[in-house]
Amino acid sequence: MAFGLSGEDRKDMGNQRDKPAPPAAIDITGVIAALRRILPREGLLLGDEEGRPYECDGLTAYRQLPLLVALPESEDQVVAVLRFCSEAKLPIVIRGAGTGLSGGATPVANGIVLSLAKFMRILEVDPLARTARVQPGVRNIAISEAAAGHGLYYAPDPSSQIACTIGGNIAENSGGVHCLKYGLTVHNVLRLRLALIDGEVIEIGGAALDSPGYDLLALLIGSEGMLGVVLEATVKLTPKPQLAQVVMASFADVVSAGNAVARIIAAGIIPAGLEMMDKAATAAVEDFVHAGYDLNAAAILLAESDGTPEEVAEEISAMRAVLEVSGATDIRVSTDEAERLRFWAGRKAAFPAVGRITPDYLCMDGTIPRKRVAEMLTRISELSDDYALRCANVFHAGDGNLHPLIMFDANVPGELDRATSFGAGILELSVEMGGTITGEHGVGIEKVKQMCVQFSAAELSQFHAVKAAFDPHALLNPGKAVPTPRRCSEYRLTGTPRAAP
Amino acid sequence: MSEIIAEFAGRIRHAEATKTPLRLSGGGSKDFYGGPLCGEMLDTRPYAGIVSYDATELVVTARCGTPLQQIEAALAAQGQMLAFEPPHFGAGATLGGAIAAGLSGPRRAAAGAARDFVLGVKLMDGRGEVMNFGGQVMKNVAGFDVSRLMVGALGTLGLLLEVSLKVLPRPAAEATLRLEAPQGRALDLMNGWAGRPLPISATCWEAGDDGEILTLRLSGAHAAVASACGLIGGERVADAEAFWHALREQRAAFFTGDMSLWRLSLPSVAPPLDLPGAQLIEWGGSQRWLNSGAPAEIVRSAAAKSGGHATLFRGRIEARGAGAFQDLPAPLMALQKKLKLAFDPAGILNPGRMNREF
Ligand SMILES: Cc1cc2nc3c(=O)[nH]c(=O)nc-3n(C[C@H](O)[C@H](O)[C@H](O)COP(=O)(O)OP(=O)(O)OC[C@H]3O[C@@H](n4cnc5c(N)ncnc54)[C@H](O)[C@@H]3O)c2cc1C
8 A cells, every 4th residue: 555645745744734635645544444453443533523632732833633643552553553654655743742842743634643642651660770661651740750759850851841751852852940950851861662664673772871883862862753753761860959949030131130140150050950031921920820030020040059958058159149240139049848849830830821921922942152142132122023022031041042932813814924933033043143943842843944044955964864764755754853955945045034024 | 274174075085986995083092992993094183173162151162183181171271171081091082082982981970971961063974075963052952963973983974073062160079988898789889879869970899909999989069078978988088080080091900901801881780790800890880891801702691681781892802803892683783874874875984993894
């Protein structure tokens, strides 16, 4: 059985919202019959109604119904689905919890969604080795909960951690507010069990700290569901610090807040977390979570210190000194665990909080050198005026990773396009400032065009060559993450509107 | 500098066209490591110098031929360091060689490996094409992580032209302690401590003339180091810097043996290995050095049984036939070969250095 995939459909999967139904060449009844033989009855979701919950991920502005959704519950079933699709040349979009913000899990019209939602088991927690072996559908926070009794936790803590899966974290190389000190997903995963597109299952990495051959573990982490299906992972667990305290500092202008970040690092301090929110963000959050933020501040910084009580006291006083000379107008230190968690709860709820005050928002994810944070904030506010769209800023400031949240209403004609252009402007500025279009959310469909700005044709074709080594027919997440040269030349010709439309 | 790049590109294109292997070489300090050397020498040292270093960004970018010493000195002047403590194995060690070899020193288990600190690379592939991957910022997920793929690839996927590394502040305080412990007990101690929030930054266990000794280094804030010293006990080592340096550079007595030197990379909790020869343990139990005349199959199967692998680090002639690295399962091997071809279609870059088949 073979399913035609015309060149036309291949080309522009990045923006399928307005695209017509799947190509006629797909023998959908044949596909269903074949998958029925592989999957249990409830493991196959068909039709618009059943497919609806899968039509988008966290990038809700883009929606596309898949041909169908497969929900395997065993490794054998995953392998059989892959074999079938591989033979039938049927595209696959792998899906975890669907919290991704770049459209990595957005379905493609002529393909299936392969959901790992049923792979929810924590297979082993080894307190002595400080590792956990988990299935891909396990939620991020569930790992820390399972390890808590041993005084251990899984360090990368994306704000979506109550919902997102470790499989999705691995695919995106997700970060969190504590990554400055404890690293990203790539620093905390030891081993993957991976199914390749042809159904072959391989082990990458292991229980040791390294393995022979090329570092495929590093290559796989952050590969956006383009190279294989993660079936299992062994992750590192970190001992819980004895104590953690967070300092909250207010600033009368964003520039001083940005400069304070650079000064803290310059003082030789690596805080456990170093986050920044501007006034628009704190206002939205305060209404929602009542975290106790200073609503008069133009920006606040949250800086965490962890370790032994003596160590924390030493570091907090060092940070306080830096914040004072950097012009902080108010400094508060969490007095107990409840207060510390409340300060963080506000930061972690920033996206949904902004979601409450606007019909729609786009979350950007550029990373820039720390020293340019203040300058970037100024440029963003100019763009905000130009496009007449509000923007709240939430930053992993210590890493220079910015999350401007562009607010818009998709029901107002032209606003989505304006928001998209505003976002593109920010991403291109990130590249211009020596940074990147994405620090942790991935390229997906959202930033595929800006890849043309960040990478040369040779670099892009090198990415395609890497992809082809794993997935020669480009069946996994087709059209995502890496643009074709043709899309880039089109993009370069049209460009992005920088000025207000 | 652009003339040097042009010259490199010319050499690589010519090698590609004529299918003549090239041997990429920096200071040659790690010539002993990996498979046999083959091909015409391409000396990376002319392409040298620190491109940028801004202490507040915690990032240094330097050209491949830059001496590692020069980079470390520049960082030290700002109170910073390469936290993975790369072994030099010779005064001429270059940055490119250190990253291509991908080796890490005593701090590895605590701080991370070379690959964990690589933020970006500029490389020249097997077609002479110059490409940039990653960058100079802390977080970057645009495109596949080609920069980390280069670490430990021994130059077989491309000539590293420039590397950007994350650097860290030097710890405010350090202390080294030693205590007596037989191997099994030392492994239990190291794993137990690693599960608690203690600032242990390096460990070394060895059975020497003065008994079975576990040496460990603590690094961090003054208060944290002091309280951990109290908790762990043992006696303070006076000339600690020299001790860890000799260990990193393999100048300690253990490494002067005349048998083959094996590096076993194991789960930290793997019980003591029953293999002939002497052992030295680092990285909290994860890295075990073995000085032994045992046949390769014995060493490799013991490592595999423990959940790890064995590298013939410095081999005696009779062990050389074994290949430097443990063999890969067939499907993994096939994948690695495809990747090699994706970067170096003519197979001219350091052939055989990483893998016997390519
Ligand atoms: C409110 C909110 C806050 C967020 N905060 C953060 C944050 O702080 N830091 C951060 O980094 N991200 C954050 N995110 C983004 C998102 O949560 C992460 O990218 C997360 O890792 C996605 O996980 P998921 O399970 O939802 O994956 P999905 O969205 O389902 O999928 C993401 C990608 O992973 C692939 N994938 C999923 N499972 C597998 C598998 N088993 N094998 C191979 N590929 C797979 C998919 O194909 C897709 O490309 C946030 C999102 C929201 C909505």
